Amino acid sequence: MSVSTTQRWALTLAYDGAAFHGWQKQPGGLDTIQTVLETALSTIADEPIAVTVAGRTDAGVHATAQVVHFDTCVRRSAQTWVRGGNATMDKNVRILAAQPMAAHFHARFDAFGRHYRYLLTSSSVRMPQLLGKMGWTHWPLAIVPMREAAALLVGEHDFSSFRSSECQAKSPVKTLYDMRLSGSPELMAIDLHGSAFVHNMVRNIVGALVYVGAGKMTVAQFADLLAAKSRRVAPPTMMADGLYLTGVDYPPEFNLPTPQLPVWLWPNLV
Incomplete structure (x- = not known):
């Protein structure tokens, strides 16, 4: 048998x-x-x-x-x-x-990096065609200070200020390998590549960056927010609409290369 x-x-x-x-x-x-x-x-x-x-x-x-x-x-x-x-x-x-x-492959535990893209629009009125597909703010944004604030997050940090109270992760310490903002204040792509992300981390980071771009928070205050390690002093969480998981990194032995961004997800914003 x-x-x-x-x-x-x-x-x-x-x-x-x-x-x-x-x-x-x-x-x-x-x-x-x-x-x-x-x-x-x-x-x-x-x-x-x-x-x-x-x-x-x-x-x-x-x-x-x-x-x-x-x-x-x-x-x-x-x-x-x-x-x-x-x-x-x-x-x-x-x-x-x-x-x-291979029998020992594990989709979660063998992953050493995750890629996210958040698509953000800024306009006085939210276009109905973008509902569910892009985040939106009615505030005019300045992208330069947003980039300066984002750069402060690269590296290993305690991300408690950007962590949901419902988060079940064992530690708030994560490594952000890279973070980039491209496009314009009216149509922006925010790309994050990190080892792992605590619950709502990307949306909370974007929410704080919107405050910086809108002049409601300085870059120095953003740095203070990161150092505070407290969600209680942070701006609101951004809507889920604009958030996309765009790739997962695995060791070469598994032959699962990280995919390129699809062309329809505005990969060439500069």
Whole structure:
């Protein structure tokens, strides 16, 4: 009698977070990305499938290159996981690629970097076409002081001032490898590349940068905010609409290169 062996797979996903109550499964049958994906994969496998994600995203947050892994004993091709999953699943979630992996690969614990982009518009009236896709402020912004403030965050810091009270991370100390602001005050891309991010960290950073750009906080006061290590003295959290998880870094042995920004996500803003 033959014994079935387990195969580990990695999937790269894109999704529109506005359509769901976040990534993680929740009680009460709320629509979440994890629930939609696991239901589709379980249908294809004809057995229960549970996925592990590189990083959970909140309600309203999007992804262009999220990574998950799962184990299964059934034999399916990469094409079957991609095409079958997309045919079965909610149209707001797409499997971009499927790849068989070594048994020791872990989508979360093997990731050493995450990339996020926040898209921000500034105008007196919020354009309805951008609802759910871009963050917005009615304040005119100055991008130069925003860049000066952002530069203070690069490196290893205690990000408690930018951490949600609901955060479950063991430590608020994270390393931000790079942070860049491109575009114009009217259409801005804020790119962050870090080891990991505490809960709401990107949206809280953007909220503080908006205060700097609007003249409601100086660069020196932004530095004081970082040093304070307290969320109680920080500006409000920015809306989730403009936040995109755009890539996850893994060691070369896993052959999962970090994807380039898709052309429709305004990658060439300067």
